[in-house]
Amino acid sequence: MKTLEEIHDEIINGHLYYLRNVSIDNVIFGYHNKELKVLLQRPQGIHKWVLSGGYIKRTESIDEAAKRIARERTGLDDLYLTQFMAFGNPDRTTDPDIPTRLISKLVNIKDAKDFWMFDYFVSIGYYTLTEFELVKPNGEFNMEECQWWDIKKLPPLLFDHREILVAAFKAMRLHLYHYPIGYELLPHKFTLPEIHTLYETILGKKLDSRNFAKKLISTGIIKKLNERRNIGPHRSPFLYIFDKVKYDKALKNGMVLAI
Amino acid sequence: MKTLEEIHDEIINGHLYYLRNVSIDNVIFGYHNKELKVLLQRPQGIHKWVLSGGYIKRTESIDEAAKRIARERTGLDDLYLTQFMAFGNPDRTTDPDIPTRLISKLVNIKDAKDFWMFDYFVSIGYYTLTEFELVKPNGEFNMEECQWWDIKKLPPLLFDHREILVAAFKAMRLHLYHYPIGYELLPHKFTLPEIHTLYETILGKKLDSRNFAKKLISTGIIKKLNERRNIGPHRSPFLYIFDKVKYDKALKNGMVLAI
DNA sequence: ATTTAATATGTAAATTATACGTAATAATTT
DNA sequence: AAATTATTACGTATAATTTACATATTAAAT
Incomplete structure (x- = not known):
């Protein structure tokens, strides 16, 4: 768990530690007892949900970044992540409900738009599938909720996150016919x-x-x-x-x- | 064709027009008369070849960027580009033959390392397949050569460009079984x-x-x-x-x- | 008229995928 | 102890798809 000080520093100086304009979005699918769910978070004060995303450290590969971000969100270290697509257009993170307010307040910024975090980000999409009873959903610091949603009853999603989620779901279903699944989902026997x-x-x-x-x-x-x-x-x-x-x-x- | 002044400005101020830390690499396959080739360029003074890459403007989507970059290289406007994978790790653009010298000289920079262009870039890979007789190979300003190479006799490639090329080739062969090709490759009849x-x-x-x-x-x-x-x-x-x-x-x- | 090198075409065999029903069984209830 | 219940285990016949394969046709040149 990060301290408030660390968070503050990351918000202000993040561009020194992280790559700019490129991020990761993880679609974390969870299976348990005949149910398929997806892990979403809800930012404070916002009534739409987001995927668990994060930035890429200057010292790590994109695969490592995806794994670290997934670990932070699930507590699990052995997730098998699959890169499925990159998303990038100038409008992809605009939304009338854009959650800049909270962060702006946290760091006393006049105009969040000037800020590295609210720049145009190209996002690399990864998905993973895990046994959801093993997961301790653990939202980011500025999230009000972090929970599993049934894949058939999704809440409203922020930005282009529904598009990303749907693309991940399609990719996963296709991969099923060419790659094994189940090792992380079923008991040993x-x-x-x-x-x-x-x-x-x-x-x-x-x-x-x-x-x-x-x-x-x-x-x-x-x-x-x-x-x-x-x-x-x-x-x-x-x-x-x-x-x-x-x-x-x-x-x-x-x-x-x-x- | 860009003027030298424009090029100089892009080198110095590119980070104002382009996204940082994320770029496009296009694998341009060319077909003609029973031969499959790939378009590569050779940077001045370097004896390894590179794919045609470029940066993403702050005003365009990644698909648009890939298309613009491919157009600059081939003169063709109607290329059908397919995104196939993103590549990113801190070492991907290190190479004993890294071509920073030329650019450093062009803009009088002491240490090219401090420069936005030589930072860690995550690259989004796209491929396209075109009739290569239609193409006017047109290298970037700092390239000594730009030519087609037979897919079976590739020259040494810089950075991770061979890995990207091979991944593109595999993706293309797979796509062949699920998507049509030929419209841009064969005569109308x-x-x-x-x-x-x-x-x-x-x-x-x-x-x-x-x-x-x-x-x-x-x-x-x-x-x-x-x-x-x-x-x-x-x-x-x-x-x-x-x-x-x-x-x-x-x-x-x-x-x-x-x- | 002959030669040449290419195109056009159909079928039988092999393989793969699909559809489908019944006997076995473990524990609980009677 | 027997009956009940809900589940697992298992094989085959049919349909569909894929593969393998050979010969007649033809356009132009000689």
């Missing part, structure tokens, strides 16, 4: 119905369970164990684990999952 | 063998001509004419044109071309 439900939730459609299992198993990224999960008064499903070697290879080189 | 060769050249592999024709025609993006091209002492192939409405729809919404 999971059942076929669990991973099946995960895919159905993200894609927002039913997948035939027999065909899904056949295809997923044929990729080699999961291995069947000789154990079952006790799920109460029903037949006990077998447990599976990810074959981490093949999983990582598929993350790196891609695969085909024609579900 | 073209034959099946011509478009077949285009795809083979870009993909770098043989495609069965019967199956290729079947699949391409089934997308609906080309229409057969009742005319033939005279190609000398051989059977005259039929001419085709693009169905521009369907072509543009496929550019926008994607398509499947399972070649």
